[in-house]
Structure formats: structure tokens, C-alpha cells
Amino acid sequence: MKLKAFLFLSFLFITTNYSKENISIIPKPLKLEISSGEFVFNQSTKIWIDPGKEMETLGNYFTDFINHKTGLKLLATWKMTQDIPKSLVRIEFKNDFKNDEAYSLSIKPNVIKISAKTGAGIFYAFQTLFQLFSPNERQNKIQCLNIYDEPRFQWRGAHLDVCRHFFPIEFVKKYIDILSMYKMNRFHWHLTEDQGWRIEIKKYPKLTEIGAWRKDINGNLYGGFYTQEQIKDVIEYAKKKYITIIPEIEMPGHSVAALSAYPELSCSGGPFEVETNWGIFKDVFCAGNDSTFNFLQNILSEVIDLFPSDIIHIGGDEVPKDRWKECLKCQLRMKTENLKDEHELQSYFIHRIEKFVNSKGKKIIGWDEILEGGLAPNALVMSWRGVSGGIAAAKEKHYVVMSPGTHCYFDHYQALQNEPKAIGGYTSLEKVYSYEPIPSELNDDEAKYILGAQANLWTEYIETTDHVEYMLLPRLIALSEVVWSDKNSKNLDDFLSRIKKHYDLLISKNINFRIPTPLQDENEILFSNETKVVFNKPIENSKIFFTIDGTEPTTNSIVYKEPLVIENDLLIKAKTFLPNGKSSSVSTVQFSKIDSTFNGIFYKYFEGVFDSIPNFSNLKPTREGKIYKLNLRELKPEKESFAVSISGYINIEKDDNYKFYLSSDDGSKLLINNKILIDNDGSHSLREMTNSIFLTKGKVPFEIQYFNKWGSSNLKLEFETSDSKRKSISANMLLSN
Numbered sequence: 090m091k092l093k094a095f096l097f098l099s100f101l102f103i104t105t106n107y108s109k110e111n112i113s114i115i116p117k118p119l120k121l122e123i124s125s126g127e128f129v130f131n132q133s134t135k136i137w138i139d140p141g142k143e144m145e146t147l148g149n150y151f152t153d154f155i156n157h158k159t160g161l162k163l164l165a166t167w168k169m170t171q172d173i174p175k176s177l178v179r180i181e182f183k184n185d186f187k188n189d190e191a192y193s194l195s196i197k198p199n200v201i202k203i204s205a206k207t208g209a210g211i212f213y214a215f216q217t218l219f220q221l222f223s224p225n226e227r228q229n230k231i232q233c234l235n236i237y238d239e240p241r242f243q244w245r246g247a248h249l250d251v252c253r254h255f256f257p258i259e260f261v262k263k264y265i266d267i268l269s270m271y272k273m274n275r276f277h278w279h280l281t282e283d284q285g286w287r288i289e290i291k292k293y294p295k296l297t298e299i300g301a302w303r304k305d306i307n308g309n310l311y312g313g314f315y316t317q318e319q320i321k322d323v324i325e326y327a328k329k330k331y332i333t334i335i336p337e338i339e340m341p342g343h344s345v346a347a348l349s350a351y352p353e354l355s356c357s358g359g360p361f362e363v364e365t366n367w368g369i370f371k372d373v374f375c376a377g378n379d380s381t382f383n384f385l386q387n388i389l390s391e392v393i394d395l396f397p398s399d400i401i402h403i404g405g406d407e408v409p410k411d412r413w414k415e416c417l418k419c420q421l422r423m424k425t426e427n428l429k430d431e432h433e434l435q436s437y438f439i440h441r442i443e444k445f446v447n448s449k450g451k452k453i454i455g456w457d458e459i460l461e462g463g464l465a466p467n468a469l470v471m472s473w474r475g476v477s478g479g480i481a482a483a484k485e486k487h488y489v490v491m492s493p494g495t496h497c498y499f500d501h502y503q504a505l506q507n508e509p510k511a512i513g514g515y516t517s518l519e520k521v522y523s524y525e526p527i528p529s530e531l532n533d534d535e536a537k538y539i540l541g542a543q544a545n546l547w548t549e550y551i552e553t554t555d556h557v558e559y560m561l562l563p564r565l566i567a568l569s570e571v572v573w574s575d576k577n578s579k580n581l582d583d584f585l586s587r588i589k590k591h592y593d594l595l596i597s598k599n600i601n602f603r604i605p606t607p608l609q610d611e612n613e614i615l616f617s618n619e620t621k622v623v624f625n626k627p628i629e630n631s632k633i634f635f636t637i638d639g640t641e642p643t644t645n646s647i648v649y650k651e652p653l654v655i656e657n658d659l660l661i662k663a664k665t666f667l668p669n670g671k672s673s674s675v676s677t678v679q680f681s682k683i684d685s686t687f688n689g690i691f692y693k694y695f696e697g698v699f700d701s702i703p704n705f706s707n708l709k710p711t712r713e714g715k716i717y718k719l720n721l722r723e724l725k726p727e728k729e730s731f732a733v734s735i736s737g738y739i740n741i742e743k744d745d746n747y748k749f750y751l752s753s754d755d756g757s758k759l760l761i762n763n764k765i766l767i768d769n770d771g772s773h774s775l776r777e778m779t780n781s782i783f784l785t786k787g788k789v790p791f792e793i794q795y796f797n798k799w800g801s802s803n804l805k806l807e808f809e810t811s812d813s814k815r816k817s818i819s820a821n822m823l824l825s826n
């Protein structure tokens with residue numbers, strides 16, 4: 090093995106000069122012109138605002154920030170003098186903006202002018218201006234420029250599930266702070282679930298006395314809820330940040346916590362306990378019982394009185410129909426209402442709730458299941474099972490918020506390796522950035538019904554506030570640009586260069602985030618002669634340490650200075666370390682040199698829903714061909730449900746005992762010399778199995794069989810020998826014949 094590294098010292102120049110590169114505003118403004126010079130805040134700078142309560146609040150918010158950044162104690166006043174001050178910040182309402190959230194920001198050497206039609210516009214101008222300051226240092230000068238800016242979409246949302254895990258009110262405020270920094274304007278507060286009811290309802294105290302608490306596996310009570318006073322406080326707080334809170338009260342499903350308090354509203358009568366497991370549960374509100382509707386309407390009345398939002402989320406997702414099929418009352422309801430099946434009963438349920446909510450002057454939004462059995466007349470739809478629900482609703486002229494699992498589910502993994510346990514999926518920062526909320530299936534008229542997009546953060550596997558922040562960031566920053574900025578200005582490289590400053594901003598505000606890893610998100614990279622390995626260093630003051638002996642990098646490992654040139658196989662493990670002691674997860678990449686004999690291995694791909702590995706000899710593959718690395722990504726499965734056979738030869742270097750490890754989600758089998766060595770079949774989550782075999786030097790035929798029924802798909806084959814550590818089968822050990 091030969092490793093050529095250029096180990097010259099590189100010096101970091103810290104510059105206080107302004108250049109276009111220093112302007113790292115996210116989301117990117119619609120029009121931005123940098124001009125020469127800078128505005129200097131000083132003792133005699135005047136802050137002139139329009140009269141009025143809202144402007145006064147905004148003015149104080151602005152001067153607090155300036156005080157924090159410059160140390161200057163300036164006052165916002167509307168008492169203007171005849172003489173124009175030498176140093177002036179003028180903040181004013183102007184009517185000549187078409188978009189309510191638009192603003193203009195002009196910074197000249199003697200005057201900063203901020204104008205907008207509404208407080209929201211002024212607030213967004215501030216967020217932009219704040220980003221012109223260094224995150225860490227005191228600074229009293231900012232670059233001269235001209236900005237005109239307005240959002241592309243009116244719904245720029247993020248959701249938080251406080252039911253699977255409960256988070257304190259202070260954290261909910263911090264979450265709102267983070268959203269507001271990026272000009273997001275909707276907070277979707279998921280308040281009720283099978284595993285916990287989190288909002289005080291005065292008329293039904295048992296909802297929180299009983300429904301807010303579950304027994305954990307040790308029998309301890311876990312839970313919590315927000316009082317209406319606390320909720321009012323959060324609503325006020327959010328209002329100052331121009332964020333509307335959309336409360337979600339789930340019905341008719343995801344309601345075991347409510348039913349544990351009021352079992353008489355179920356079909357069976359119970360009893361129930363607040364759920365401790367994750368999933369979809371069959372006990373739902375009885376749709377045949379008028380008391381159910383009275384109960385939910387009374388709850389919604391309190392919710393509507395509390396929340397100023399003109400839209401209330403009523404859930405509607407994942408409603409098993411099992412109990413309704415067995416329930417006399419539900420069946421009777423179907424008969425009297427002339428409903429042909431239980432989907433129509435669900436539709437009846439939502440229609441009836443909608444009618445009530447509409448009578449209170451509000452609208453409902455629901456998950457895309459509310460399309461089934463017929464959409465309620467005025468309902469909005471939140472498209473989460475992909476985009477098809479959103480497309481269908483927009484074609485029916487219903488407003489839509491896009492939050493497809495593929496791009497907007499922030500409970501999914503952010504990278505393919507070494508991430509904390511998540512629910513599944515793979516939604517990287519780049520993937521979020523690539524999201525386009527308007528599906529190409531819609532014409533211009535239909536596209537008008539897409540209000541915007543939203544991130545959803547479910548917390549089954551997220552127990553701490555630190556972990557919530559980790560899952561939210563940096564992905565939310567990418568989403569903010571998707572929903573705010575001009576589609577045509579999108580540029581990933583430009584975004585990735587601008588986001589660097591934002592990592593420093595998050596650090597300075599004590600907000601946790603996923604620290605980017607130094608290497609590409611790949612298990613194996615193939616090269617032929619030599620390759621240059623350039624480590625990714627997205628955070629200015631971070632350091633990268635790496636190893637080439639398979640051990641975990643620490644701050645005692647090799648420090649990265651220059652790109653490495655490698656000419657032979659090399660396993661690199663690398664980590665980013667921040668000055669505050671935090672570090673990224675490990676990048677583990679096998680660099681494999683391939684020569685002219687390298688010819689890949691065979692695969693056969695079968696679409697279909699299987700419960701175990703099918704008999705491939707009886708099936709015709711959907712497609713077949715060659716792959717060059719042993720992993721599922723190489724196969725580019727188009728569907729969630731599929732099976733695959735991968736076969737060829739492993740080049741065994743020496744006679745030895747080989748211990749293989751096969752892990753998969755769902756099932757898999759390893760065949761060596763045409764005999765099953767490991768049988769890890771069946772529908773299951775990630776599970777590893779192992780077995781050993783003595784192999785002699787030379788080519789050994791192998792086959793891996795695998796299937797995925799639903800959810801995340803995973804397959805990994807590793808081995809160890811008497812003198813080598815456990816490692817994956819690299820591409821240059823594989824042969825097709």
C-alpha cells in the first residue's frame with residue numbers, strides 16, 4: 090500500500106473584508122445587488138420607525154439584535170426630526186408590495202431602508218439583515234446592498250410530533266425560533282396520538298389525566314401535556330415571529346390515548362391503555378356513535394377558541410376499518426346514510442367534522458387519506474404518501490400542502506451509514522434541496538392549488554430535544570430555500586457554499602445539527618490507476634481526522650491537510666471535529682482499485698410484494714444485468730417491494746476459515762458453492778446472522794438472495810478471516826465468471 094499525502098501546512102486567513110462570498114443569505118433572496126461601501130452602526134445612529142404597536146415591537150426586536158451584535162444601546166423611535174441624521178435606519182410600512190410577505194432592504198453608507206406592506210415583511214427583512222453579521226464576533230459594519238425579496242410559496246411549514254416523545258414548552262419555543270430564522274411561517278403541532286394526548290381540554294380532564302401518560306417498558310410513567318395557558322403563551326410567542334400554529338387533533342384513528350380515557354367512544358367499549366408501541370392500531374373512534382361527534386366537536390370548540398389559525402388539522406391518516414366492520418352502530422350508520430363501504434364511512438366522518446369546523450368559520454386540513462371515499466367540500470389536503478394525493482386534490486381544486494415522505498420526512502435517515510437509529514428511509518440534505526413542490530402532472534391553473542411544502546418530524550425514535558434539532562438541521566435550511574426562493578435560482582453548489590456560515594450560526598446559538606461527514610456517502614469507491622481523495626470540510630473552524638487501519642478516528646488520528654492521492658486499496662475512516670468538542674458520525678469508505686479483469690457480477694431484479702424469498706427459477710425478472718459493487722443502491726430499485734438475486738464469484742485469496750455476516754431488512758440468504766450458508770429469510774426488520782465455512786484459494790461461486798416487503802431496505806455482507814478484521818466484500822474480490 091502506498092499513500093502519497095501532501096502534508097504542507099495550510100494557513101487559514103481570517104478576513105474581515107466583505108465580498109460576495111461573505112453574503113450567505115438563506116433562503117436566497119429574489120433580487121440581490123451588492124454595492125460598494127458599508128453602513129456603520131454607531132452611537133448616533135437613529136432608528137426611525139412608523140408609529141403603532143406592531144412597529145414598536147418590531148423596532149425593539151431590531152434594536153435588541155443590534156445591541157447584542159454591536160454593544161450599542163440604540164432606541165427605535167417614531168419622533169422624526171427635520172434634519173436627516175448622518176446615520177439612519179428607516180423602517181416603514183409601504184403599500185406598494187403585491188405580496189404581503191415581501192420586503193425591500195437597501196443598505197447605503199449613511200442609511201438603511203427597510204420597507205414592507207406588513208409586519209411579516211419587515212420581520213423577514215430583519216432576518217436577512219441579521220445574516221449579514223458574523224455569527225461569532227461583534228461587528229458594527231455591514232455590506233451595502235439592495236434586496237427585493239418575496240416568497241415563492243405561502244405555506245412554509247414544519248411539523249413536530251410531541252406525542253411519541255414529549256418536549257417541554259421552552260423547546261417548542263426554540264423550535265419556533267429556528268423556523269423563524271429561515272422565514273418559515275407555519276408550525277404544525279401534532280398534539281394527539283395513540284401514545285399520548287398532549288393538550289389540556291377543560292371539558293374532558295381525563296384526556297390529560299389518563300391520556301397523557303403511558304407506562305414505559307419498566308412500568309414507569311412517561312408523558313406530559315401542555316396547559317391551555319402554556320399554549321396561549323406559545324401562540325403569542327409564535328405570532329411575534331410571524332408563525333401561525335396549526336394544531337392537529339387526530340381522528341378517527343391514532344386515538345388510543347383518547348380512548349383509554351373515554352373507552353365508551355370506541356366500537357368495542359375497551360378497556361384500553363395508552364399505547365407504548367409504535368404503529369397503527371385498530372381501535373379508533375366509533376363512527377356510529379353520535380357521542381363521538383359531540384365529544385370531538387366540544388374538543389374542537391376549545392381548540393378553535395385557543396388557536397387563531399383559520400385552518401385546523403384533523404388528522405385522518407391510517408384508519409384501520411376492522412372495528413367498524415364488526416360494530417353494529419357503525420354498520421347501522423352506513424345503512425342509514427347509504428354508505429357503500431367503510432371508506433365512505435370514513436368520508437362521512439370527516440365531512441361531518443368539516444361541517445362543524447366550517448360553522449365556526451374555520452377550515453380543515455387532513456392527511457391525504459381524507460380523499461378516500463370522497464373529499465369534504467372545503468378541505469385542504471396534506472400529501473404525505475408521495476405526491477399522488479396532492480395531485481388528485483389539486484385537480485379537484487382543493488388546496489394542498491406537499492410533504493411527501495421521499496423529500497419532506499425528517500424522521501428519515503440523513504445518510505446511509507453510521508446514523509442514529511431512525512424510522513427508515515433516506516432523505517439527505519441534497520435530496521431535500523432538490524425537492525420541487527409543484528408536480529409536473531399539474532397545469533398552471535392546477536399548480537395554483539399547491540400552497541407550499543412542509544417538513545414532518547415524527548418522534549418515535551427521537552427522545553431528546555438535541556436529537557430533534559439533529560434531525561431538523563441542516564435539512565430545514567434546504568427546505569426553506571425550496572419554499573421561499575425562485576425555482577430558477579436553485580444551485581446546489583452555491584447553496585452548499587452559503588450554508589457554511591449557517592453552521593457557525595447554529596453553533597453560536599447552541600442549536601444542534603447533523604455535522605456533515607468528510608467523505609461521500611458511499612461504502613465503496615472504485616478507481617483504476619490512482620485517485621485523489623478530497624475531504625469535504627463544510628465548517629470553517631472544524632478539523633478532520635482520519636485513519637487507514639480500520640480504527641475509529643479520534644483527535645489523535647491523522648489530521649487532514651491536503652487531498653490524498655491513493656494508488657492501492659485503502660479503507661478510510663474519517664470524522665469532522667468541531668472546536669466545541671462535537672464530532673460528526675464516521676465516514677467509512679473502501680477505496681478499491683480495479684484492473685482490466687474486473688467485470689462485475691450478475692443481478693436479477695423482480696418487482697412484487699413477497700413475504701419471503703421467492704423461488705426465482707419460477708419467476709421472470711423485471712430486469713437483469715450487471716452491477717459492480719455489492720450493495721442495493723447499485724440496483725436502483727424503482728419500487729419499495731421487490732426481490733433480487735445477485736450472483737457471481739468471490740476471489741478467495743488464501744485457504745482459511747471464512748466467517749460471513751449477513752444482515753438485512755427484510756429477508757436474505759447467502760449461498761456459497763451453491764449451498765445455503767446463511768438463511769436470514771422472512772419479513773423482518775434489520776437482523777444479522779452469521780456462519781463460517783472453510784474456503785480454499787481461488788474462485789468460489791456465491792449467490793445472495795434478498796427481498797424487501799415494505800419500508801426501508803437494507804442488505805450488507807461482511808466477512809472475517811483468522812487474520813483480518815471484519816470487512817465488507819469489496820468490488821475487486823468479485824468476478825462474474
Ligand code: ACM
Nearest residue numbers: 406407456473545
Ligand atoms: C403520517 O405520516 N402518518 C401522516
Ligand code: ZN
Nearest residue numbers: 356375416419
Ligand atoms: Zn363503531
